[in-house]
Amino acid sequence: MAENEDDNQYRIKEGDNVVLKRGDIYKAVQIQLKKKVIFEKQWIFLDNAVGQLYSTTFEIVAGGNLQPKEDRKEQDTESPADVKVAGTDNRNIVDDGKSQKLTRDDIETLKEQGLKGQEIVQQLIENSSTFTTKTGYAQDKYIKKKKKKYENTVTIVKPTCRILAMMYHGREPGKICHLRYDTLAQMLTLANVHAGSKVLVFETCAGLVLGAIMERMGGYGSVIQMFPGGGPVRAGVECFGFPAHFHNTLHEFPICHVNALLAGSLDTSAKDPSSGENQIVDVAAEEQQNQPELEQQDGDPEEQSMETNAADGTDQDQENLEKEKRKEIKAQEKKSKLEEKRRKLAATAALLGGRNADGLVIASRFHPCPVLLSLIKFLSPSRPFVVFSQYKETLIECYTKLKEQGGTVNLRLTDTWLRHYQVLPNRTHPVLLMSGGGGYLLSGTTVAMDHSKPAGSLQAEGPAPKKPRMDEH
Amino acid sequence: MMSFVQYSDLIQDGDVVIVYLGHNSVMPVKVQHGAQTQTRYGVIRHSTQLIGQSYGSKVTCSKGGWVQVLHPTPELWTVSLPHRTQILYTTDISIITMMLELKPGSIVCESGTGSGSLSHAILRTIAPSGHLHTVEFHEQRALKVAEEFKEHRVDHLVTVRNQDVCKDGFGVTGVADAVFLDIPSPWEAVTHAKVALKKHGGRLCSFSPCIEQVQRTCEVLADQAFEEISTVEVLLRIHDVRTVSLPLPDFGPDPSSQEEAPPTPSVNHASITMKTTTPPREMPGHTGYLTFATKPRT
Numbered sequence: 173m174a175e176n177e178d179d180n181q182y183r184i185k186e187g188d189n190v191v192l193k194r195g196d197i198y199k200a201v202q203i204q205l206k207k208k209v210i211f212e213k214q215w216i217f218l219d220n221a222v223g224q225l226y227s228t229t230f231e232i233v234a235g236g237n238l239q240p241k242e243d244r245k246e247q248d249t250e251s252p253a254d255v256k257v258a259g260t261d262n263r264n265i266v267d268d269g270k271s272q273k274l275t276r277d278d279i280e281t282l283k284e285q286g287l288k289g290q291e292i293v294q295q296l297i298e299n300s301s302t303f304t305t306k307t308g309y310a311q312d313k314y315i316k317k318k319k320k321k322y323e324n325t326v327t328i329v330k331p332t333c334r335i336l337a338m339m340y341h342g343r344e345p346g347k348i349c350h351l352r353y354d355t356l357a358q359m360l361t362l363a364n365v366h367a368g369s370k371v372l373v374f375e376t377c378a379g380l381v382l383g384a385i386m387e388r389m390g391g392y393g394s395v396i397q398m399f400p401g402g403g404p405v406r407a408g409v410e411c412f413g414f415p416a417h418f419h420n421t422l423h424e425f426p427i428c429h430v431n432a433l434l435a436g437s438l439d440t441s442a443k444d445p446s447s448g449e450n451q452i453v454d455v456a457a458e459e460q461q462n463q464p465e466l467e468q469q470d471g472d473p474e475e476q477s478m479e480t481n482a483a484d485g486t487d488q489d490q491e492n493l494e495k496e497k498r499k500e501i502k503a504q505e506k507k508s509k510l511e512e513k514r515r516k517l518a519a520t521a522a523l524l525g526g527r528n529a530d531g532l533v534i535a536s537r538f539h540p541c542p543v544l545l546s547l548i549k550f551l552s553p554s555r556p557f558v559v560f561s562q563y564k565e566t567l568i569e570c571y572t573k574l575k576e577q578g579g580t581v582n583l584r585l586t587d588t589w590l591r592h593y594q595v596l597p598n599r600t601h602p603v604l605l606m607s608g609g610g611g612y613l614l615s616g617t618t619v620a621m622d623h624s625k626p627a628g629s630l631q632a633e634g635p636a637p638k639k640p641r642m643d644e645h
Numbered sequence: 646m647m648s649f650v651q652y653s654d655l656i657q658d659g660d661v662v663i664v665y666l667g668h669n670s671v672m673p674v675k676v677q678h679g680a681q682t683q684t685r686y687g688v689i690r691h692s693t694q695l696i697g698q699s700y701g702s703k704v705t706c707s708k709g710g711w712v713q714v715l716h717p718t719p720e721l722w723t724v725s726l727p728h729r730t731q732i733l734y735t736t737d738i739s740i741i742t743m744m745l746e747l748k749p750g751s752i753v754c755e756s757g758t759g760s761g762s763l764s765h766a767i768l769r770t771i772a773p774s775g776h777l778h779t780v781e782f783h784e785q786r787a788l789k790v791a792e793e794f795k796e797h798r799v800d801h802l803v804t805v806r807n808q809d810v811c812k813d814g815f816g817v818t819g820v821a822d823a824v825f826l827d828i829p830s831p832w833e834a835v836t837h838a839k840v841a842l843k844k845h846g847g848r849l850c851s852f853s854p855c856i857e858q859v860q861r862t863c864e865v866l867a868d869q870a871f872e873e874i875s876t877v878e879v880l881l882r883i884h885d886v887r888t889v890s891l892p893l894p895d896f897g898p899d900p901s902s903q904e905e906a907p908p909t910p911s912v913n914h915a916s917i918t919m920k921t922t923t924p925p926r927e928m929p930g931h932t933g934y935l936t937f938a939t940k941p942r943t
Contacts, residue, residue, distance in 0.1 A: 178845075179845075182845050182942075225845075225942065227846060227941060227942060332746045333743060333746070333748075334743055334744055334746050337743070353743065354739070354740050354743075354879055356743070357739040357740045357742065357743035357744075358735075358736065358739045358740075360739065360742070360743065361720065361735055361738060361739035361742060361766065362720065362735070362739075364718045364719070364720065364769065366650060366749075366769050366770060366772065367650075367749040367772055367773055368650075368651055368772075368773065369652060387748050388748055388749070388770065389749070390748055390749025390750060390774075391749075392749060392773065528654075530652050552652075552654065552700075552701070553699060553700060553701025553702065554699075554700035554701030554713075554714075554715045554716040555652070555701075555716075556718065556720075564884065564922065568886055568920050568921070568922060569920075571886045572886065572920060581665050581713055581715075582665065582668075584883060585883070585884040585885075585886055585922060586881055586882060586883050586884065587882050587884070588736060588879050588880060588881055588882070589879065589880040589882065590740075590877060590878075590879055591877060591878045591879075591880070592875065592876070592877050593859070593876040593877065593878065593934065595859055595860060595863045595874075595876050595936070597860070597864070600856060600859075600860060612884075617665075617701075617715060618701060619665075619701045619702070619703070619713045619715075620699065620701050620702045620703060622703065
């Protein structure tokens, strides 16, 4: 009994955000019944996954349906054929393009017959005239390559930061400013992201960085997302499938009000809710306008069509009345929406107002320098910050400006190299292809501003260095 | 009260603070009423200069030099802790934390504890509801690190066991979400790792400096039906920001130039100044290989 209950939390449910996996390929999807999902050029339905345990590997059978794979061992890299005959070198192997006796059409026919990937690979081996003369290593490589091509299995796994960061980097690096997963890992550590702290985030990485931070916070503390434009982008956060209570810790603040907030001129009090002069309602309304969304675009054509109806309609008065009513309801809705928005904005402004945040993470397509210089003002002293940029030059500028204005120590401009290894008996070496660039990081720690010095004066980091540094300025 | 898993604003008696002396120079100080600490800039008197002060404030030492007192973090601890063994640094720790999928609530097994560099980072990440079971076969080291956990107010999150992980395992069964191995013969601990991990599965990482160790570990991992076996290496590159001045050579007078103005003497000294970065002359080229694997549901 207890074990079954225990299992329940590991079962796939309708509506779950999951990740499809085949080899190193990942795709994040939501489990929806009767919905076609395309994965690796195959249409599949995820209906049969519901109720199964996470990390189950499925065979894709007729009609794109899933069927849990029976034998786990089979999916390992074991060769399907117990080939014992092998050559020692390739001196007699000639590339005449005729070694494979099966034609493309034959293979297509095999596929149509519903043959499993494993069986197709077996057929290919049996019909390869050179296979037995290849070395054992070459045979392994051949089988691996073919298996990859004809395999039609998919594993459904729970989303985690590791998987989603690897997925985004593999599938859509442009959407996350080419932030490689090891760089993201450095950011989370350098910013000391942990449960119970208050973290500021400015990112245009589809919500991946935000989600990664929320995972590390575990629903304790608060995350304030500073967003540009009409609204925060959180597609990546959805992929994590966080429990509902995690979202109570997530707050947002439009970056366009940062100056006002810092100057103390952001008015978040609703003096007179009916008055249009109320600044915060203005603020909220302005945002609504910035939002490239539904509301306006949806509303306009409707109103237009209503007008044309009214023009040639007979009971114009009736229509007009209804129109008015609807307008009123809409206005009411809009008002309460704005009110809600105002309340949220005021709450977030209050969170920021103490200027006592515990960490700052920036990873965006915007120039990081102005972002860093304004947002760092919200941090308590002795708190870490980390800025990601795809380009080093922007961070050099950040570094220089921070040194000029003081208030930070421990500044470091870094990047990491990530090298993968193939580890096999007698065939261990670095993987041939490695990622060229995963971005750069500038990290540091805030300290109390030194007010005895005039602002803008050049302040050396820490105590005066013993030896004069020739290279410095 | 400060702890390694929770920020506080003011320094209190009994806290551990990190004194920032300058670039790459930090020292941990245990704050005690009446105590003094010697630095190369002079003496810091705890009662008057530390207790009650804000973290991040500047402290002027007796010789007139000044330092910053920072709130402890696992990252600052890593660069200031007393070495009793070779330690893991933040670059490797970061990737280990992500690839082991650590988060608040994770149950983690670790061996050996060594100097506790990784342990502190794990504790920070899994607090407030997770737990670390760490195994160190060297008695003195085990005692010392347990003492540090207490000083850093994270002892409620960790159990230190003084035993041989290769013989006796981690002391727990079926509870761990993740296992980390940093021992000379990790292949001898793989079965113990499997036992410690949850029935529904979990992640494993092994750190080894030599490729032969990796080779043996991977073989055993495959034999023990671990999946997603993958070995990586992460290298940190530090870029020193510098202003450089590149002189321009004197090409002599330009005859094609229409202007007859005499060449200004400053031309001889013309140079272009720019901000750039330089790599350090030497950098760590290798720490260790990191092998990750997934234990499937059993």
